[in-house]
Each structure stands twice: as structure tokens, then as C-alpha cells.
Amino acid sequence: MDKEAFFMDEGSHSQALLGVHSVSAEALRIERAGRVLLSIDSIEFGATGCCGIVGPNGAGKSLLVRTLCGLMRPDEGRVYWAGSAPDAARRHQVGLLLQRPVLLRRNAVQNIVYALRAAGLSRKASVEQAQRALEESGLAAVREVPSHRLSGGEQQRVALARALALKPDMLFLDEATANVDPASTLVIEQQLLGAMRAGLKVVMVSHDVGQVRRLANEVVLMHKGQIVEQSSRTTFFEQTNNPVSRRWLAGELLV
């Protein structure tokens, strides 16, 4: 079931034109073998430029992101993309970048062309847009290099360039820089900040508190499949009164 997408039918183009500048969910519940993995009454992303989702291992961060992106069907509850059910017509407007980039065994530019063609662009437009995406990402020098020969950091930067080339309204990142060195992490962060200035909404699962402080305007702390707190960055890091948040910020092991 994990990879099961739950898009509605192809939907209409008029719906696609509406954009997906918010993603929300209500009464979400995922349970396996009698264990509640996710239990969220209500959550909404998109009100701010970037929201960081933090929390201990196993808190349900990845499950939440996959569910919001339409990759997992919850046992109960509803997901909304800008107020309506996720649909295939808008799937390119909600991007997802994982810890391990998923690239085809083709070169960098072909990887991006493939995604753009799948999104409906002509071959000519796809090639032009892919070349531009790699140039804007500082990856022009590796555009002909097969993906399996790229370094891990380069692979992730190609995956980000591909995600951004699709011009999503929202981009979810699940530990996207966990395997990337500090220098490449900063390059990726700069690129995200640039895209955010151009209107992209980012939701970022990260164990890197420094990164959350650098990028996020808002923070969500998860624990045991639930939302502990959703606050502005300043409130969360400097003023929270939530006892669980305070323990997490103090570096205590949450059980």
C-alpha cells in the first residue's frame, strides 16, 4: 500500500490552472498491526514560504509527507490540494524530493527532459527547459554525465533541478540533504530560497535544526504520529510553552 497513489481521475485543466498553494488534511489516521502510526485532526501547509517538520525517528514525518503528496492512502481522513482532493492533473504542481534521489540511468539532462515530457511538454520545449534548469543550478558541466556516475550531492542537485523545472507550486523535501556535504547543502538551500522568493512553497522534513532555522518561517513538531505544535519559527525556537517541544529542543529523548 505504501506506494499506492490515490489520485482522483485526470481532472480538468481548469482545475490545474488553479494551482496548489496549500496542502491540508483532516482527521488523518494510519494504523498498522494495531499500532497508530499517524493521527492528525487537522493540518495545513502553505500559509508561509517554508515550513520545517521536525521530530524524533519514527514520529510519522515521512508518512505524513507521503500521504499529503498523494503517494499513500490514509486509512481514514482526507487530503486536500488547495481545497480539493489530489488529482493526477495537478500532480506536477506538488513536488517531492527524497533523501535518496531517484534518477533514471540516463544523463542529467535526459533525466529532466523525461520528467518534462511526462508532464506534457513538447520535446523541443523539454530540452530547452532542461538545459536552462541545469544552467540555473550550476550543473551545466555535468549535463551529459550518466546519473550513476554523478556524486551523491550532484545527483541530489539534479533531482532538485528536475523538481524545480516542473515549476511546482509546492515542494516537499524528506531529509533531502541528509546525505549531502555542507557545501552542496548550502547550494541546495540557496536554490530553494531563490525558488521561494519566486513563490514556491516548501515543506521540509529535516533533522538538521540549523537548516530549519535558516529556511523555515514555520515549524511543525511531530511525535508518535501526532502534531505536537505548529508555530512560527520564532515562537517555536524561542518562546514555546509546549512541554514536549521544550523537551525536544533541550535534546531530550522523547519516548
Ligand SMILES: Nc1ncnc2c1ncn2[C@@H]1O[C@H](COP(=O)(O)OP(=O)(O)OP(=O)(O)O)[C@@H](O)[C@H]1O
Ligand atoms: N508500511 C508500514 N507498515 C508498518 N509500519 C510502518 C510502515 N511505514 C512506516 N511505518 C512505521 O511508522 C512509523 C513512522 O514512520 P516514518 O517513516 O513516518 O517516521 P519518521 O518520523 O519519518 O522517522 P525518521 O526520522 O526516522 O525518518 C515508524 O515507526 C515506522 O516503522
